[in-house]
Each structure stands twice: as structure tokens, then as C-alpha cells.
Amino acid sequence: MTNEAAATTGLKKLSIEQLMDLEVTSVSKSPEKLSEAASAIQVVTGDEVRRSGATSLPEALRLASNLDVAQKNSHEWGISARGFNTDLANKLLVLIDGRTIYTPLYSGVFWDAQDCLLEDLDRIEVISGPAARFGAPMR
Numbered sequence: 001m002t003n004e005a006a007a008t009t010g011l012k013k014l015s016i017e018q019l020m021d022l023e024v025t026s027v028s029k030s031p032e033k034l035s036e037a038a039s040a041i042q043v044v045t046g047d048e049v050r051r052s053g054a055t056s057l058p059e060a061l062r063l064a065s066n067l068d069v070a071q072k073n074s075h076e077w078g079i080s081a082r083g084f085n086t087d088l089a090n091k092l093l094v095l096i097d098g099r100t101i102y103t104p105l106y107s108g109v110f111w112d113a114q115d116c117l118l119e120d121l122d123r124i125e126v127i128s129g130p131a132a133r134f135g136a137p138m139r
Contacts, residue, residue: 024125044124058111064126077111
């Protein structure tokens with residue numbers, strides 16, 4: 001059994017209380033228990049991304065139920081969390097490894113320019129609410 005399969009099997013055996021003790025880092029920028037985070041947060045694990053068959057970061061973000069992800073053409077994506085999903089969906093703070101990938105040129109993210117190896121993805125944390133952000137911590 002691979003490490004990933006063992007980790008997935010281990011998560012399935014956890015109780016609700018144990019799942020709430022999983023650590024997240026995006027909310028306060030330091031590791032804390034999911035149950036103690038001061039925001040509505042959704043965590044998509046790296047195993048979920050790999051099992052989904054996603055080949056790009058925007059496809060992986062479709063797994064988060066609180067994001068609107070639309071593919072406009074073969075290389076352009078519209079990702080939004082609030083309101084309308086337009087070319088200039090600039091209401092998100094997107095972080096990868098704690099660094100913003102925001103583009104000041106048009107106040108948004110060039111999703112087709114984000115070359116993340118999904119195999120290296122540990123988890124995606126999506127924080128909903130006012131002044132929320134989401135990040136994709138890498139291993």
C-alpha cells in the first residue's frame with residue numbers, strides 16, 4: 001500500500017472529532033485546528049485532487065463547493081467566490097505557499113500561467129466570508 005493510500009485509509013477511519021482536529025494554515029497564517037479556525041473553511045486534500053483526475057489548478061478548484069469555476073476557452077478560466085464570474089474576477093486573494101499570485105496588471109489571477117504540479121499539492125484551503133482567501137500549500 002502506498003503512503004497516499006495509507007493516508008486516505010487513515011482519514012476514513014477518523015471520527016468527526018478527530019477530523020475537526022486536522023490542522024489548517026491559511027486562516028491565521030500559522031497551523032491551527034480546523035475546529036478552532038475563526039472562519040468558514042473548506043479543505044480539499046491532495047488525495048482528492050489526484051483521484052478527481054484534475055490536470056490543472058483551476059480544475060482542482062472545482063472540488064471546492066464554495067467556488068464558481070468556469071472554463072471560458074482552452075486556456076482561460078473564470079474563478080469567483082462572490083457575485084458574477086467575469087474576466088476580471090478580482091474578489092479573491094490567492095496564495096500558493098503563502099505568496100500571492102495576484103497580478104496587479106488587471107487586478108486578478110492569470111490562471112493559465114500557474115504551473116503547479118498537482119502531484120506536489122498537499123491541500124487546498126478555501127476560506128469563505130468577508131476578506132477571505134484561499135491557498136494551496138505545497139509539500
